[in-house]
Amino acid sequence: MSTMPAHETRPSSEEGDLLDMGDPLAEGDLLDMDTPLAEGDLLDVDDPYEDEDFPPLLRVSDLAVGFSGGKRSTHPLTPLQGVNLSVEEGSAVALVGESGSGKSLTASAVxxxxxAGAEVLRGSVSFxxxxxxxxxxxxxxxxxxxxxxxxxxxxxxxxNPVLTVGGQIAEVIRVHEDVKRKESRERAVDLxxxxxxxxxxxxxxxxxxxxSGGMAQRAALAMALSCRPRLLIADEPTTGLDATLQQQVLELVVEQVSERQASLLLITHDIGIVGRTCEQMAVMYAGRVMESGPVEEVLGDPANPYTAELIKSYATVRHGRMNSIPGVVPTLRGPLVECAFADRCPKADEECREGVPALRELGGQRGSDERKVACVKA
Amino acid sequence: MALLAYVARRLAYLLVALFGVTFITFLVTRRLPGNPAALIVGVLADQSTIDAVTERLGLNEPFWSQYYKYMGQLFSGDLGESWFTSNPVTTDIGNRWPATVELASYALALAVLWAVSLGVISALRRRSLSNRLADALSGLGVSVPEFWLGLILLLAFFGTWKIAPAPLGRTLGEIPPDVTGFYTIDALIAGDWGAFRSAAAQLILPTVTLAIVIGAPLLRITRGFMRETMETGHIRFARALGIPRRSIVLRHAIPNVLLPVSTMGAMMYGYLLGGTVLVEVVFAWPGIGSYAVKAIEHSDFAPVQGVVLLSALSYLIVYLTMDILHFVVDPRTRTHS
Incomplete structure (x- = not known):
């Protein structure tokens, strides 16, 4: 019974818990591929923050997205399997994970x-x-x-290759604010x-x-920040730039966002840049958040074996050896029935295959109460 | 400054290309079977008459000496004389060229109108009716020969429904006073509505035929580039910053598509200006295409060389104009950092 709260269950199905173990597909009502989202589903979501006085700036709860792949497709993909994520006012959060873990798709959904072809299956995004x-x-x-x-x-x-850089920034300003062409141009130059x-x-x-690439990213940042957004999502902003520029551009992004008292959601596969840029982080794997919390706590004392493996493989790459996690990120067809990392996890046993671990507060002696983990072994 | 250097370089290429064209057409026409001298004097003439005419025309001289003479004439603006019409080739072409240009220009305008707009619309709406229409029309245009399409249209609109006039040249009514050589425009200048109507009526079917045929590749290119452009990073970024759809399509996407599409359009116009032989024959259109066909039938060297030279020249000039235009319009070539 002690592991029960670690599994994602709805209050309504409490009595059915034991049955759920044997037939994980009974959770199908959570992740019904065939029925598109009905109105009520959006509101009817497990909300762990329900009684908070100040909701975060961005809160993604239990977000699931699938590709129906057309009527004839027998293999629908479900790349997002219930993402939980929040970004507080004025904070910088890193969303980390391997390619294909669903980071960018989460950003697209937000x-x-x-x-085209993607469909929200359930969940909520509040901004x-x-x-x-x-x-x-x-x-x-x-x-x-x-x-x-x-x-x-x-x-x-x-x-855009055929429009001037200043003109593109000015157009964003004019779209959102009632300003004259001349003023929008001047503001573009200021930016x-x-x-x-x-x-x-x-x-x-x-x-x-x-x-140059670095200058172009500065211009793109100017464009993104031109109307003082409350939240900037930076989706791999330094990928494809020279190594020497990455640090500069990253620092600029962080600096400009905090100068505007805005929040930052930094999406990256590079765990090495997280410590220098963000206070909070969330680790994604196979369409779910595996662990989240303050950066130094997560990186210093990872609670989820996946996080630990990710940190280990990053460290070995830096020392010139490749120590990748054995196995590959699974292709998600339909709802998960067990921990997605179980096949690759060094700590996995039968318990891990009994259901999808919910993202729960870590509690105990380890770390602050901001820490959450989706692992029955933690 | 960069523009002047560019134009000078392109003009030099153009001269080299023209020089090549004169050589090749001269070589090919001299290798055609049949002695034009025999055709000129007729079947009843004896060998000595034929020899005398051959001598007079210089056809017995060595190839290089004939070519040298021809080039000399060319530089003084003389394209030679047609043995069949006994007019200077420049006069014949001068009479027929406006017919070809008028038809080619209307056909290009119509093709651009339908193909580019349908291409853009169908690229924006996949699995729509416009997309299926685009598939059907572009499939028809690329798979059907233009003379056959012309005949079918004639059969339907002239033969069966009798709403089109007989395909007997540029007009069945009055020929308007010559200003530009384009009957529709001259008629408008003269304010003669009757002449305009009969000239326009003759233009409709050949224009539609050509517009379908050359519109098909134009449509495919437009649709392809438009789809590609809508998937690019800068369109996604513009959408992600709230730029309205109207501006995304008109301001952000279409200018990127117009560059390759206008190059294709220029190629099509060059092709049309060279005389659309088969369509001119089907509609008895007195352009340079049908002129060249008659000249070939009579081993009439000078007009063939003249027409080929003219089509090469117009092709090269249209292409050059388009390149210069791109050079001016496209920021990537205009500004070198």
Whole structure:
């Protein structure tokens, strides 16, 4: 009985717990692939924060996303399996994980820009206390770029080759604020200057092919921050840049976000940059958050074996050896029935296969009460 | 400055290409079977008459000496004389060229209109009716030969439904006073609605035929580039910062698509200006394409060389104009950092 709270169950199915063990698919009502999201499902979500006085700026609860793959497809993919994540006002949170763990898809869902064929199966995304999952495209468009912004990797591809850099920044400003063309242009130049671009007046009239990769990412940051968003999602912002530039650009992102008292959600596969940039972190694997909490606690004393393995493989790469975690990230078809890491986990046993471990407070002597882990062994 | 250097370099290429064209057409026409001298004097003439005419035309001289003479004439603006029409080739081409240009220009305009707009719309809406229509029309355009399409349209609109006029050249009514050589425009200048209507009526079917045929590849290119552009990082970034859909399509995506599409359009126009032989024959259109066909039938060297040279020149000039335009419009070539 002691492990029971570690498994994700709904209060309503409490009596059925024992049965659930034998037939994990009975959890199917949580993750029903065939029925698209009904209105009520959005509200009917396990909400561990229900009685908080101050909701976080962004809260993703139990978010599941699947690709139906068309009517004839017999193998629907379910890349997000119930993501729980929150970003407090004014904080910097890192979302870490291997390629394919669902980090970028989570960001797309938050932005309301899921790729074609993807569908929200359940869950909730609240931003500034407002539910935005399933909000109208018009509403999301107003939000994007003004309250909620994102920047991507490969900055030179993020800017339009046939429009001037300054013109692109000015257009974002004009879309969200009622300003004259001239004023928007001036603000674009100011923003470029704030991002440390020399000679901003002239550079605003240049095109992206005249920018280096690092300069282009500064310009993209200017564009993303042009309307003072409350939250910036930086999706691998330094991937594809020279190693010498990565540190500079990262520092600039953190500095500019905190100067505006905004929050940062930094998506990265590079666990090495987390410590220098963020206070909080969440580790994702196979469409779920495996562990979250303050960076120094998670990195110093990982509670989830997956986090420990990730840190170990990072450390060995730095020492010139590759010690990757054996096995591969699973391709998720349909709902999980056990811990997704069980096949690769050195600590896994029968208990790990009895259900999907819920993200719960770690408690006990280890760490602060901000720490959460999704592992029955922790 | 960069532009001047660029134009000078391109003009030099153009001259080299033209020089190559004159050589190849001269070589090919001299290798055609049949002695034009025999055709000129007729079947009843004896060998000495034929020899005399051969001599007079210089056809018995060595190849290089003939070519040298031809190039000399060319530089003084003389394309030679047609043995069949007994007019200077420049006069014949001068009379027929406007017919080809008028048809080619309307066909290009119509093709761009339908193909580019349908290409953009169908790229934005996959699995839509517009997409299926685009598939059908582009499939038809690339798989059906233009003379056959022209005949089918004639059969339907002239033969069966009798709503199109007989395919007998550029107009069945009055020929408007010559200003530009384009009947529709000259008629408008003269304010003669009747002449405009009959000239326009003759233009419709051949224009539609050509517009379908050259619109098909244009449509495919537009749709392909538009789809590709909508998937690019900068479009995603613009969407992620709340840029409205209208601006995404018109301001962010289409300018990126117009560069490759206009290159394709220029190629098509160059092709049309060279005379669309088969369509001109089907519609008895008195352009340079049908002129060249008649000249080949009569081993009439000078007009063939003249037409080939003219089509090569117009192709190269259209292409050059488009490249210069791109050089000016595209920031990637305009500004070198």
């Amino acid at each position: 932005m309301g820009m899921l790729p 500034e206390g407002e539910e935005i999952l399933g909000a109208s495209e018009k509403h999301m468009r107003e939000l994007r770029g003004s309250r909620l912004a994102i920047m991507f990797q490969n900055p030179r591809a993020s800017l 470029l200057e704030q991002m440390g671009i020399p000679n901003p007046g002239r550079r605003a009239k240049d095109y992206v092919h005249q920018y």
